[in-house]
Each structure stands twice: as structure tokens, then as C-alpha cells.
């Protein structure tokens with residue numbers, strides 16, 4: 091498949107209201123046991139249908155089978171006690187009560203492999219699967235076992251690599267690691283964050299991506315963004331080392347953010363998933379707005395490396411808003427494709 095400007099989302103999409111409370115993060119499931127298992131599969135197919143109908147080229151599961159992009163993966167690991175909770179500061183931004191690492195961490199069983207195989211069965215399009223990155227995982231836990239963030243990150247990288255290899259074998263074309271923590275802990279990112287990310291990607295034959303954003307459109311994040319000033323230059327601190335890394339695609343936030351577009355130049359040679367949809371706003375972009383973001387990005391990324399995408403996940407949005415944004419993304423990419431003669 092050689093579509094120019096292939097569209098995709100950063101990952102999550104809203105869940106149906108019969109599966110979980112809409113427009114909420116960490117929303118509890120409304121079904122149980124066997125009914126829940128079937129409901130998640132139904133929701134995955136609906137989410138896939140929404141993406142296909144909108145004309146999205148690289149599709150995903152809309153994260154319909156997980157309650158949260160980090161927690162659900164960790165719930166399936168050994169060594170983490172979800173009853174024993176401590177309050178920590180997430181990404182230096184807000185306090186949250188989180189589970190405790192009490193013993194050696196290990197993967198008890200495949201976490202998303204069956205879901206990915208199910209998605210693979212239902213589409214011929216390229217599929218992308220998101221996993222949390224090692225640094226973002228440790229940032230969501232209290233560690234009472236390893237006594238070192240770096241050490242725990244290496245352990246998680248090994249576990250993620252096991253899961254990623256099985257996802258690739260199940261037919262996933264692109265495995266994406268979500269690392270919003272990369273936008274906060276710059277020294278650690280450069281010291282060991284990117285190294286642990288590469289460990290998670292080791293030996294993978296499919297393509298790999300890293301998603302680095304400014305977070306979902308929740309209040310803690312929008313309040314934080316207000317403190318960042320008129321130019322967001324966080325990416326400048328990590329792009330040089332990401333460019334030198336083995337990652338194939340970098341997914342980032344652009345539209346409606348204060349990220350200077352020319353920072354993308356620092357990734358020259360990489361494929362860049364350019365966020366052209368603002369997930370923190372309920373206003374649906376026009377195709378022209380999307381096209382405008384893509385045109386500006388084209389000054390700094392070669393057309394064959396430009397992947398139009400969303401700024402972040404759309405889980406907290408209303409269904410109709412998310413569907414509108416998917417359609418705008420596809421239509422905006424189509425405009426620019428026409429201009430490129432593709």
C-alpha cells in the first residue's frame with residue numbers, strides 16, 4: 091500500500107455508551123464477564139467501521155478493550171499491587187492515587203494479542219497498535235521494589251518487547267509506544283528513556299512509532315498548557331536523540347498547539363505523524379484547516395514521510411465529534427494529496 095499521506099489516529103476513540111460511561115477517562119465497564127468480552131469485540135468492530143467509513147488509512151482498535159492506555163496493560167502484570175495505593179505526582183503535573191510495585195515485575199500472559207488478532211481478522215488495511223512506553227509506565231506507579239526509576243523502566247522494556255513481538259506476529263503493521271512522559275523528564279529521556287524505548291522495540295520486524303504529546307484534553311493538562319508560554323519548545327530537547335534512534339515514526343501534537351512547526355526539521359529522515367486534529371476542543375476542524383496544518387508541516391518533512399494524524403487520543407470526546415474529526419482528517423489529507431499530484 092503506497093497511499094501518499096496515509097492517515098491514522100494517535101490511538102483511542104470514544105467507547106459506545108452501552109460499554110462505558112462516555113466522555114470520561116478511567117470510565118468503569120457497564121458489562122461483566124462473557125457479556126463484557128463480547129461487548130468489547132462489538133465496540134472494536136464499530137470503532138473500526140467508523141475509521142474505515144471516514145477514510146482513515148491506517149486503522150486501530152480505538153482502544154475499545156482497555157479502560158486506560160497505561161493502567162490496563164499494568165493490570166495484567168505480576169509484581170504490581172492494585173490494592174496498595176500511594177499518591178504520586180503524575181508527569182510533575184497532578185496528584186493521583188496509583189498502584190504499588192511490590193515484587194519483580196513480569197508478564198503473566200499476553201495482554202492485547204488476542205484483540206489485535208481480532209482486529210487483523212476484520213480489516214485488510216494496515217493496522218497500528220498502541221502500548222504504553224516504559225517511562226510513562228513507571229510514572230504511573232509507586233515503586234517499593236526497585237528503588238530506581240531507570241531500573242524499573244528497563245524491566246518494563248523487556249516485558250513490552252515480549253508483548254510487541256507477539257503483536258507483530260499477530261499481524262500488527264506498526265507498534266506505537268505512548269510516551270507523554272518524554273515531554274517532561276528531558277534529562278532522563280536522553281540518559282535512558284530512549285534507550286529503554288529501543289529495548290522495547292528490539293528485534294521487531296514491523297514498523298515502530300513513538301507518540302509524544304501534551305496529553306488528553308482534560309483539565310490538568312489544559313491548565314498545564316497555559317503555563318508553557320507562547321512557544322512550546324519541549325520537543326527540541328528530545329528530537330535530536332529520537333532522530334538518531336531506531337524508531338521509524340514519531341507522532342506529535344501540532345494543530346492548535348504552540349509547538350513551532352520548524353522543530354519537525356530536527357526529525358528529518360523520520361516518518362512524522364503530524365497532529366492535525368485538536369483533541370482538546372469539541373469544535374470539528376474543517377478539511378481546509380487540516381490541509382493548512384499539513385502544508386505547513388511539508389516545509390519540514392518530506393511528503394513521503396508525512397503521516398496526517400490526531401494530536402492525541404479522542405477517548406474523552408463525544409462520538410459524533412470524534413467521527414466528524416476523523417472525516418475532517420481524511421478530507422484534509424485528500425486536499426493536500428491532490429495538490430501534490432498523488
Ligand SMILES: [Zn+2]
Nearest residue numbers: 303305402403
Ligand atoms: Zn497523547
